[in-house]
Amino acid sequence: MFKHIIDQDVELRLLDNHHAEVIFQSIDSCREHLREWLPWVDGTKTVEDTKSFIEMTKKQFASNEGFQTGIWYQGEFAGIIGYHGINWANKSVSIGYWMDERYIGKGIMTKACKAFVDYAFYGYKLNRVEIRCAQGNDKSRAIPGRLGFHEEGIIRESEWLYDHYVDHVVYGMLDREWK
Ligand SMILES: CC(C)(COP(=O)(O)OP(=O)(O)OC[C@H]1O[C@@H](n2cnc3c(N)ncnc32)[C@H](O)[C@@H]1OP(=O)(O)O)[C@@H](O)C(=O)NCCC(=O)NCCS
Structure with a gap:
């Protein structure tokens, strides 16, 4: 199983079928926290939905379209x-993330995101990494901010979140800037 150790506390593990239960339990335990900014939470009703998501990510990896990892902190999901x-035509990629409510405020996602930006430039040899955050999502916006991304602009009413649209702020980093 692919894993990447970031430091003594934080590890990234490629998603696999046997992670479905722990991931679903995490989502189920903090629905209100997640659904404020993520559109798929209400549609994730049972562990079967999480299994389908993991299957999709395995196909994504197998077809060389990137990958998704679980973040493990002190051995816990x-x-x-x-x-x-x-x-691939434009050598660019975007990154998405979410964290179980119990683990926010520790800098874990910033470390994980830095590892993903590194791999985009040094592993995949891409030219551009993008992170799009809803305008009001200050905690998410702080992550590309901490990593030195450029705030490039706003896409109006970019995403439908259950009962309203949110504008997205686009953050970008280029290979030559990162290096
Ligand atoms: C977005 C989300 C992942 C951010 O989580 P987070 O814990 O704030 O992010 P980090 O892990 O980088 O931690 C940063 C926090 O840890 C603190 N911190 C502690 N040690 C740190 C370190 N070594 N490095 C950086 N930050 C550190 C920071 O001060 C910051 O706390 P603050 O918000 O009180 O200032 C989380 O809020 C979430 O999952 N939200 C719901 C889903 C979502 O919005 N996803 C993104 C959609 S675009």
Whole structure:
């Protein structure tokens, strides 16, 4: 099983079928926290939905379109980070993430995100990494902010969240800037 150790506390593990139960329990335990900014929470009703998601991510990895990993903190599942497919023609990718409410405020996601940006540039040899955050999602926006991304602009009413649209702020990092 692929894993990447970030430090003594934080480890990234490629998603696999046997993670479905712990991931679903995490989602189920903090639905209100997650659904404020993520559109798929209400549609994730049973562990079967999480299994389908993991199957999708395995196909994504097998077809060289990027991958998704669980984030493990001191041996416990803490969240997910992944690439949203890879645009090979333009050598760009975007990153998405979420964290179980119990593990926020520790800097875990910033470390995981840095590892994903590193792999995009040094592993996949891409030219551009993008992170899109809803305008009001200050905790998410702080992550590309801490990593030195450029705030490039706003996409109006970019995403439907259950009963309203949110604007997205686009953050970008180029290979030459990162290095
Ligand atoms: C977005 C989300 C992952 C951010 O989580 P987070 O814990 O704030 O992010 P980090 O793990 O990088 O931690 C940063 C926090 O840890 C603190 N911290 C502690 N040690 C740190 C370290 N070594 N490095 C960086 N930050 C550290 C920071 O001060 C910050 O706390 P603050 O918000 O009180 O200032 C989380 O809020 C979440 O899952 N939200 C719901 C889903 C979501 O919005 N996903 C993104 C959609 S675009």
